[in-house]
Amino acid sequence: MSDRQDHPDRLTVGVVGTGYVGLTSAACLAHLGHRVTGVDIDARKVAGLCRGEVPIAEPGLDTLVAEGLARGGLAFTTDLRALAESDVVLLCVPTPTGPEGTADLRAYDAAVDSLAPVLAPHCVVAVKSTVPVGTTARTARVLGRPAVSNPEFLREGHAAHDFLHPDRIVVGGTDPSAADRVAALYDGLTAPVVHTDPTSSELAKYASNAFLALKVSYVNVLAELCERLGADIADVAETMRLDPRIGAAFLSPGPGWGGSCLPKDTRALLHTAAEAGVDFAVLAEAVAANRHQHERVVEKVRQAVTGSTEGSLQGSRLGLLGLAFKAGTDDVRDSPALAVAARLAEAGAVLTGYDPGVDRDGFPGGVVQLVDDVTLVAKDAAGLVLLTEWPEFRELDWPHLADLTDHATIVDTRNLLDSATLTRAGFTYFGLGR
Numbered sequence: 309m310s311d312r313q314d315h316p317d318r319l320t321v322g323v324v325g326t327g328y329v330g331l332t333s334a335a336c337l338a339h340l341g342h343r344v345t346g347v348d349i350d351a352r353k354v355a356g357l358c359r360g361e362v363p364i365a366e367p368g369l370d371t372l373v374a375e376g377l378a379r380g381g382l383a384f385t386t387d388l389r390a391l392a393e394s395d396v397v398l399l400c401v402p403t404p405t406g407p408e409g410t411a412d413l414r415a416y417d418a419a420v421d422s423l424a425p426v427l428a429p430h431c432v433v434a435v436k437s438t439v440p441v442g443t444t445a446r447t448a449r450v451l452g453r454p455a456v457s458n459p460e461f462l463r464e465g466h467a468a469h470d471f472l473h474p475d476r477i478v479v480g481g482t483d484p485s486a487a488d489r490v491a492a493l494y495d496g497l498t499a500p501v502v503h504t505d506p507t508s509s510e511l512a513k514y515a516s517n518a519f520l521a522l523k524v525s526y527v528n529v530l531a532e533l534c535e536r537l538g539a540d541i542a543d544v545a546e547t548m549r550l551d552p553r554i555g556a557a558f559l560s561p562g563p564g565w566g567g568s569c570l571p572k573d574t575r576a577l578l579h580t581a582a583e584a585g586v587d588f589a590v591l592a593e594a595v596a597a598n599r600h601q602h603e604r605v606v607e608k609v610r611q612a613v614t615g616s617t618e619g620s621l622q623g624s625r626l627g628l629l630g631l632a633f634k635a636g637t638d639d640v641r642d643s644p645a646l647a648v649a650a651r652l653a654e655a656g657a658v659l660t661g662y663d664p665g666v667d668r669d670g671f672p673g674g675v676v677q678l679v680d681d682v683t684l685v686a687k688d689a690a691g692l693v694l695l696t697e698w699p700e701f702r703e704l705d706w707p708h709l710a711d712l713t714d715h716a717t718i719v720d721t722r723n724l725l726d727s728a729t730l731t732r733a734g735f736t737y738f739g740l741g742r
């Protein structure tokens with residue numbers, strides 16, 4: 309990462325909300341040389357951040373925060389009045405799903421209302437939160453100043469890297485000088501900048517996440533078809549990947565897509581389309597296919613563990629490997645692993661789970677007994693189910709784990725493991741789509 313502390317066009321930046329997007333934006337913009345203040349209503353979190361304690365597991369973020377704090381280019385507070393001198397304020401508050409799939413804008417609206425009396429006349433507001441189409445224009449009206457839509461595309465687990473190496477920067481504004489100021493935040497990053505109107509910018513964010521969801525649903529259904537036809541999804545997906553029009557990423561089958569964004573944003577886009585009178589059936593089908601995928605994993609486990617599609621899982625001890633919604637994060641929000649676990653528990657299974665990234669603090673509990681030692685998920689298990697693609701699972705002592713189980717059966721919903729290695733270790737191995 310380059311040292312751009314002496315940024316010639318250093319801006320004074322306020323960041324409202326210090327979640328994944330807000331904290332990453334604050335730390336990275338400070339790294340790029342801007343003078344950044346992050347504001348959050350959570351006093352404990354702010355106190356921790358002031359001491360350099362980063363509450364999320366994001367590679368490199370703690371270093372960036374420490375660097376910013378040490379240099380004085382980064383500060384955190386609960387007091388919005390600290391943003392009075394800001395040239396740009398980024399809104400990074402959460403917009404969770406509300407009733408009927410609409411975005412719940414209460415936190416967002418509260419932040420906007422609180423900012424109104426604070427901001428200097430020249431300050432531009434940039435909307436980084438994923439917000440329904442029309443929200444940026446409404447924000448501009450409420451605040452009586454230019455607002456620019458500037459969606460964020462970073463992935464959890466790669467947040468700092470993605471912020472500093474974006475594929476694209478989107479600046480949606482009607483006021484050219486406000487849009488230019490927001491674009492100037494990213495001077496020094498090499499990425500195409502899409503200048504557009506706020507409506508297109510807001511929609512582009514939903515469109516991107518929904519398309520990723522669609523892609524994974526497509527490959528998950530294809531995997532099912534492969535099983536029926538005797539084809540191998542790995543080879544089918546590899547063939548597709550080599551076509552640049554399709555793209556190499558997001559073609560790995562799994563237990564379904566999840567996380568804090570794809571489920572929320574597909575619901576919100578479906579709602580927006582319905583309100584606009586557009587039948588977005590292809591996206592609705594992708595959402596339905598995702599639910600079906602959770603059920604399909606349960607049926608696969610039933611078949612693997614009981615040897616029959618009709619077998620009962622009542623009282624079966626199952627060990628779950630991975631609970632986070634994907635590898636590289638401790639986040640279990642809307643995790644497909646938990647959706648599958650809920651269905652397995654409904655079928656009567658008794659569940660123990662291990663995840664190298666998830667500890668008791670971040671775990672909601674419920675139907676899975678969380679353990680911190682992988683041997684405990686294997687002990688006396690009727691079967692193992694791998695649900696998150698942590699690379700370290702490849703290195704486990706599989707012969708030892710096989711010995712610990714009652715029945716050395718494993719369903720690998722991520723096709724992560726080498727079936728020959730597992731078979732040699734004594735397991736009966738089931739992947740997806742092969």
Ligand code: UGA
Nearest residue numbers: 460461462463464524558559560562565566567569633634
């Ligand atoms: C997603 C987008 O990828 C980011 O670009 C976006 O900025 C972010 O949402 C957001 O809106 O904030 P993220 O939620 O971190 O990022 O998760 P992804 O990496 O997109 O993964 C989503 C889900 O799809 C995970 O459950 C993952 O395991 C699953 N997936 C992904 C598959 O099952 N197969 C694949 O081939 C790829």
